[in-house]
Amino acid sequence: MFKSTLRLVQCSFKNELAARNSSTIGFIGIGNMGTHMAGHLVKKGEKVKVFDISQEAAKTVKGAQVCSSPEEVAQNSDIVFTMLPNGDIVKKTLLEDGVLKSLPKKSLLVDSSTIEPSVSQELFNISQENDVRFIDAPVSGGVTGAEAGTLAFMVGGNQEDVEYVKPILLHMGARVFHCGKAGAGQIAKLSNNLILGVCMMGVSEGMNLGIKAGLDPKVLHEIVNVSTGRCWSSETYSPVPNLLPNVPSSNDYKGGFNIRLMSKDLALAERTAVNSETSVPLAATAHQIYRALISNGYGDKDFSVIYKFLSGKK
Template identity: 40%
Template sequence: MTEASTMRIAFLGLGHMGLPMAQNLVAAGHEVHGFDLMPAAIEAAQAAGIPVAASGADAVADADVVITMFPAGRHVIDAYRTELLAAARPGTLFIESSTIAVDEARAAHALALAAGHRNIDAPVSGGVVGAENGTLAFMVGGSDEDFAAALPVLEVMGKRIVHCGGPGLGQAAKVCNNMVLAVSQIAVAEAFVLGERLGLEHQALFDVVSQASGQCWSITTNCPVPGPVPTSPANRDYQPGFAGSLMAKDLGLALQAIEQTSTDARMGRLAQQLYAAYADGEGATRDFSGIITDIRDGRV
């Protein structure tokens, strides 16, 4: 592999998260070649100065590192099988940063190894703001050697990179983290609705909880009511951020893992049900913290 400052990186999936991640790689001096199936994403990438290849196969040819950021596991497996692995040079490092099921991550890992490549799963947390600022958290599954090889690239895009263990365990950490996040966001939303009905001002409740034992990211960063946290989605009409449809998808993966492991996770199951209902309505395109409006109005 070439030196970290001159890596050739293929970045596939240039959506709301992928594009700013790719831009940070360019800003760090890497040669980035992108690809996306969506015309709007291609146009945005070209406007940002990122060369876009004619196909995924063209993007990965001669790449040192291939980063994928796709909507679902089936897209990852299909892309690996149909073009990416065959088009890449032997020994290419594949960094799979989509949020997919643990067994899908392990299947992708096995496909990459069988084709003579290296692979880690490295899902992210931190949303669009984290992607733009290069402060994402990466949860990584893979060998020690492949983690070490990927670290210089991940450090450009993220502030905290944790090696969680072998293949698939980055996705395991991600699904557990997002289950906690969903449960806490619902709890914070319910607390603000209860506070409203008891006559508490939003700022007063925030001032207490944000400095007390109820303190969590869902209130200090993603506060679901306008005012207390000026940068929260609540102050921009719940524009995501992290859309409710994506949280519903991630909780579907959590539910799958809960059932596969026979885990008694009643709060996780309930969170999945609430976010599935939220995503069926306006929540499909609103930030996941906007579930407070459905809780307030009794729609979930």
């Protein structure tokens, strides 16, 4: 059912890129995510040029050519990825630091940063005016997924561009969703993460309620997972310690998806909601509570630490 309606780019058998002998891929932004993503490209045999404001960081991608500026990355590249902290930095990099001007005509910009959809749309339009192609391709899966090469890409842009770049995306990830036109990748990611941020807090509240009232955490966990409260946050990422192995809650809420990143995504979702006069009451409440946790010393933890806060366990 899924494949028929979602425009998954399944049949890229006769793909342009697959036929290339010597394309060049640029990668700007070698942080926790970028280092693994660019690393996968190198391992898959691609010719990769990288840049980061930290030369140290840039050098972590073994086998890639380290450039001294974003502009240098852009020159003669067929595809340039950006993986940057926010929309202002993406705009500055593409527009002020010379990437867009230096890119060959018809080349493809792939922004995998999570930014406001309206900025993605703006960058799509400016790119088009410069005869450069642009897609937004934010990812889900976090650092773990980046390292394992199992990211999911949510992509907005023209169908032919998505098909063109899909084999490259699959070097770094396991799934590619074409969500619609420019900005749609961002919108899909933010919509999903809004639901995630709310459900995680809902699971934390429900589990805390039951456990405080005397239920065995394991019993409640299992009941929820086969009942109407079933959700990803409970089944695979339970915020209650020691119900699941290898989740942040079982490791003092280390690793995983930082509460600051969840707050960032919720802030972006709310800005998008403001633009369309859309009301998101639970997301907004959840956002502010996550933010209050940051003010109270939980800023370095996985977002499931909301359970610890609610339960008051020290």
